[in-house]
Amino acid sequence: MEFTERVLVLRVGRFRESDLWVRFLSPTRGILSAFAFGGAKSRRRFPGCLDSFNEVLFQVSSSRKNVYLALQEGVLLHGPRRVRADWRRFGLAQNCRKFLEAFGVAPEGAAEAHALFSGVLQVLEEEDSPPPALPLLFRARLAFDQGYSLDLRRCAVCGEDLATRPTAYFQVEAGRILCPDCRNGGGRQAYGSRGMTITRETLDALAQVRDYPLSAWRKGALAALSDVGKKECLRLVDSFIQYHVGLYWEKNGFWRA
């Protein structure tokens, strides 16, 4: 196998004295790892390429019997200057990158994940104050895009439009949202006891994140969420992801339960 593609570099590590390994996100193949033999010493084949969050055109070939991939050469297309120079921007990008890697991206979901992650890097590069809620909303959108669905518009029991009510109730184990009447009307035991009340603002923000491109919710949900909304989003998104995707945050990284 041999291919040439525009990809996003996620991480670079050293492997033996002069060789590096590179993990990157391809828009057609998902997350891949490849060796850059001689990459630590000879910068000629990969000028400025081998660094996290670069957009690079890589020429990749596979070894005999397809045991591993090797990078033949690279051309740097774009390197985020502010993300690299500012530790807050870099930290937010790293947080998203860690989640992306722990989540895993298969070829079927690669185009969406690639577009989303490049959008995140663009926001972190362009915004004057880096939005702290970005990793949280990134986690939500990635999970939605990759097939974890959550009805944010209608009560899962009676079907009532949740936009007519000031609050709703999220049942963690069932992964569904109820109107206040259905929440009080019972059925809670059958679906476990974990849950939380959420306000309309949170539902609207998450619906925006799910249904519109990042360029749209960048000015909406990402910029305008109140502190209460952020707290609710954090609880809802992280408990949804922990319970249904099986990923949780501990010791500075995401892990599979």
Ligand SMILES: [Zn+2]
């Ligand atoms: Zn209901």
